[in-house]
Amino acid sequence: xxxxxKQPNYIGVFWWxxxxxxxxxxxxxxxxxxxxxxxxxVGLALSKAFLVAMYFMHLKFERTTLGLIAVTPLLLxxxxxxxxxxxxxxxxxxxxxxxxxxxxxxxx
Amino acid sequence: xxxxxALHPGVEPAESPLTPESWGKLGMWIFLAADAMSFGxxxxxxxxxxxxxxxxxxxxxxxxxxxxxxxTFLLISSSVTMVLALAAIQRGDMTxxxxxxxxxxxxxxxxxxxxxxxxTHLIERGLTLSGNPFGAALFGTTFFIxxxxxxxxxxxxxxxxxxYLIRSLLGRLKPDHANQIEIAALYWHFVDLxxxxxxxxxxxx
Numbered sequence: 023x024x025x026x027x028k029q030p031n032y033i034g035v036f037w038w039x040x041x042x043x044x045x046x047x048x049x050x051x052x053x054x055x056x057x058x059x060x061x062x063x064v065g066l067a068l069s070k071a072f073l074v075a076m077y078f079m080h081l082k083f084e085r086t087t088l089g090l091i092a093v094t095p096l097l098l099x100x101x102x103x104x105x106x107x108x109x110x111x112x113x114x115x116x117x118x119x120x121x122x123x124x125x126x127x128x129x130x
Numbered sequence: 131x132x133x134x135x136a137l138h139p140g141v142e143p144a145e146s147p148l149t150p151e152s153w154g155k156l157g158m159w160i161f162l163a164a165d166a167m168s169f170g171x172x173x174x175x176x177x178x179x180x181x182x183x184x185x186x187x188x189x190x191x192x193x194x195x196x197x198x199x200x201x202t203f204l205l206i207s208s209s210v211t212m213v214l215a216l217a218a219i220q221r222g223d224m225t226x227x228x229x230x231x232x233x234x235x236x237x238x239x240x241x242x243x244x245x246x247x248x249x250t251h252l253i254e255r256g257l258t259l260s261g262n263p264f265g266a267a268l269f270g271t272t273f274f275i276x277x278x279x280x281x282x283x284x285x286x287x288x289x290x291x292x293x294y295l296i297r298s299l300l301g302r303l304k305p306d307h308a309n310q311i312e313i314a315a316l317y318w319h320f321v322d323l324x325x326x327x328x329x330x331x332x333x334x335x
Contacts, residue, residue: 029217032210032213032214032217033210035210036206036207036210039206040203040206043199043202043203043206044199046329046330046334047195047199047334049334050190050195050334060335063330063334063335064330064335066330067326067327067329067330067331070326071323071326071327074209074319074322074323074326075319075323078209078210078212078213078315078319078322079315079316079319079320079323084148084149085148085149087147087148088148088149088156088159091148091159091160091163092159092162092163094163095163095164095166095167095170096166096170098167098170099166099167099170099171099173099174102170102171102174103174103177106174106175106177106178109178109182110178110181110182
């Protein structure tokens with residue numbers, strides 16, 4: 023039961039991880055919009071994490087339900103990021119106004 | 131109800147429903163999913179603090195990206211030696227297992243050494259748990275807590291794998307222990323996977 027799957031090409035996965043790492047480091051020095059760099063970096067990091075989970079951790083050869091256990095924290099973290107969004111917009115630095123000046127007009 | 135009890139007397143099922151090889155493997159996966167949430171919470175908190183702060187420095191201006199890119203390379207390489215160690219014990223090659231397990235432990239130790247070097251330099255330049263001469267103080271706090279939490283995981287992994295290395299050197303590890311090595315390998319790859327994310331979010335982004 024344990025040895026039913028063929029061994030993946032581990033060295034091939036290693037080269038992919040290495041190439042993606044080099045691309046990641048190169049991306050931060052590119053003259054591009056900040057959000058574009060951020061999207062690229064997140065995409066590259068998730069691709070690398072995906073490669074490690076699928077091939078090194080053999081998730082590709084496991085039952086689908088085990089994959090659901092592995093994906094659960096990712097979904098919960100996405101939820102967590104959205105849950106924390108109000109904290110970003112509530113901070114005065116982003117609007118450029120200090121809490122004191124923002125409160126002043128309403129009191130008059 | 132009584133029929134169900136009669137059909138299933140108080141005996142546990144012999145085979146784990148998700149991982150036929152062993153219950154231990156399922157246990158490790160569930161532990162890793164929970165541990166991933168610890169890192170997820172730290173990284174989400176990092177994001178909230180960073181975007182709520184006006185004077186967050188650009189990480190690549192303060193931190194050494196070249197050094198940490200090499201540390202990433204080290205962990206990826208040690209993941210490869212770990213899969214090769216597992217492949218070795220699965221075909222009964224105990225010499226190969228010892229060789230690749232030793233290389234994996236070495237990779238982990240080198241990673242920790244470089245992290246100690248990096249931390250020492252940053253502390254000398256004034257970056258501490260509560261202070262940052264380059265901008266927001268929380269930059270230092272989040273940096274040391276996240277990389278420290280990951281470094282603690284690497285340390286745990288080095289101890290974990292060293293135990294198997296010592297056992298195999300003493301001749302107490304047999305080819306039918308392959309499942310235990312597979313479980314240990316899952317932990318080691320997880321530490322590698324988390325570093326990939328930490329490297330991106332804390333150093334590059």
